[in-house]
Amino acid sequence: MGPDLLARLSRFAARDQRPGAGDRPHRPELWAFIAHDCERLAEVRIERTALIAVLEGVKELTDASGTTRNFPAGTAMLLPPGWCGSVVNDPGSAGRYRALVLEFPAEMVRRLLRAHGTEGLTQRARPGDWHVTLTPALTDAIHHAADGLTADPPLPAKLAEHRCMEVLLALLEDGVWWLGPVAPTGxxxxxxxxxxxxxxxxxxxxxxxxxxxxxxxxxxxxxxxxxxxxxxxxxxxxxxxxxxxxxxxxxxxxxxxxxxxxxxxxxxxxxxxxxxxxxxxxxxxx
CATH class of the missing domain: 1.10.10.60 (Homeodomain-like)
Incomplete structure (x- = not known):
């Protein structure tokens, strides 16, 4: 992702805004993670489809198999419900770690897959990594959704959700087929x-x-x-x-x-x- 695209998303991560404990509401939500010191989070489990764009620093993911992958600034990942592992948020030479997280409730993902096809979703193996290319089209969709979710006064719920559905459609269009749960466990x-x-x-x-x-x-x-x-x-x-x-x-x-x-x-x-x-x-x- 180029510096112009990065700057467009950065304004939504001006301060740390992380989810608290407890159940998430049945609507899409936008979070910002900021750290000035290296954070190590063990036994992380993703409960809702999460699109994560790294704006500064490096995010390191180690999944249950022990495989570690790094995502530097300007890259993104799509983690499906059921992903488990450890996470390191490293400011590195930038001196600050920042990431934008867009979470999608299961009902929204289910509507998308029902409407636009699910062929091959349950037959394919897990992807080699969870990398998502932040194309201009996808970045535009994320920006539009983030702008809607942070609007003041707030947008009507259905309109905000429609903007977030655009992000899911852009992901599906780019071949990100693992929007649903990871490979069945039984x-x-x-x-x-x-x-x-x-x-x-x-x-x-x-x-x-x-x-x-x-x-x-x-x-x-x-x-x-x-x-x-x-x-x-x-x-x-x-x-x-x-x-x-x-x-x-x-x-x-x-x-x-x-x-x-x-x-x-x-x-x-x-x-x-x-x-x-x-x-x-x-x-x-x-």
């Missing part, structure tokens, strides 16, 4: 990744097994060993998708039911009440 995880991208499909154990190149018997044995089933995972993913559609996108109950694969609205309502304790209409009105 059969249940693989099933979740498959079902959450197509929650409206009438999934059966046979269809899931075929998609994962397993026999139905093997699939059921493995899921049983992990304490779940195709049916239970499908219900979980459909409920999560329904909450997103009702709470965030404002769809009607009937529209949400159909998008989640329920032809019967009453059946859909019972599922929601059982899972979250309220009616679908109550979620929509929040």
């Amino acid at each position: 059969t249940a995880d693989a099933v979740r990744q498959l079902l959450r991208t197509r929650p409206d499909t009438a999934w059966t154990a046979d269809a899931v097994a075929d998609a994962l190149n397993l026999s139905t018997g093997t699939l059921r044995r493995r899921l049983s060993g992990e304490g779940c089933s195709v049916r239970s995972i499908l219900v979980e993913e459909r409920v999560a998708h329904a909450r997103d559609l009702l709470e965030r996108e404002g769809l009607s109950v009937q529209e949400a039911a159909e998008a989640c694969g329920y032809a019967n609205r009453s059946h859909f309502a019972r599922r929601i009440r059982t899972a979250v304790g309220v009616n679908p209409s109550d979620l929509r009105d929040r």
Whole structure:
């Protein structure tokens, strides 16, 4: 990234603004990390898709396999949910470390992948590194999103999210396919990744097994060993998708039911009440 592009993003990292402990809200957020002394952070786990642009100094990542990679000023990385490792933020010769972090909630990433395709996401291995090229187009999208997230007075939530979706689209356009979770850690995880991208499909154990190149018997044995089933995972993913559609996108109950694969609205309502304790209409009105 050239000095002009770097300067455009630097104004959003004028002071240290890091997330506190606890759950993140269901919206994209912008953070700035600044350090004047070398920071070493052990056992870091990424919970939400995070795009990190290093503005000064060097970020060093060591993943669970022990592989270490360095990201100097002007470079960026996209860390998916589930990444674990240690981090070093080194001011180096610059005398100051600065980085801009844009976090995306899982619901937003799920909407992107559902709308623009997920072919190959669960079949590919982990990337050799997490490097992202800060092209002018991507930098423009990040700048537009950051400007929206820091606007005073604040932008309407949907408009700010639309700007952040532009960043995800730019990443996907540039071939950054690992926006979703890292490679599955078990059969249940693989099933979740498959079902959450197509929650409206009438999934059966046979269809899931075929998609994962397993026999139905093997699939059921493995899921049983992990304490779940195709049916239970499908219900979980459909409920999560329904909450997103009702709470965030404002769809009607009937529209949400159909998008989640329920032809019967009453059946859909019972599922929601059982899972979250309220009616679908109550979620929509929040």
